[in-house]
Amino acid sequence: MFVEVCDLAQVRRDAINHFTVGGRELIVTWIDGEYSVLDGVCTHEYAELWNGFLGDGIITCPLHLSQFNAKTGEVLSPPAEEPLKTYRFKVEGSKLLVDLPDQT
Template identity: 40%
Template structure:
């Protein structure tokens, strides 16, 4: 990980419109495939300690399964209450068929 990026999956493991939780270095991340674009954010809702990976993804928006907060998975922006704090996002790049996320 000399450049701060680590492999977290393969392109063919996550079809468009789907997401999954990835645990790396004690961080719970949400990896989403938004129409072929991969986005990574923290997996935990900023309102309550709920895993967003068990919620629903529509386009760029993930809905928290606990209280219905919505976040943009590409920008991290909190778009609907009760959550008011944005999610941390991580840079993602694809090399060949590998998905890498930046931890810096």
């Protein structure tokens, strides 16, 4: 089920944009004209990635400095081993909606 995340105007370019949707912590990136929606919590331990760093399309965890591809969630640098979950999304008018399968 698609759920509204935000207005597109709230998404800052080349930044880690944090939204809580359906009880999930999500981050939205807008890099090279492409949006991505990913889990906002590190897959290593609990760290809020929106408090981390973004540069050159790479998100760096603020706790142990794992690095993830900011578009695909792929792990680029340990200690994290699992990629960040990515979400399907769509744009409707000025809104960004994300597909949260377990939302009713």
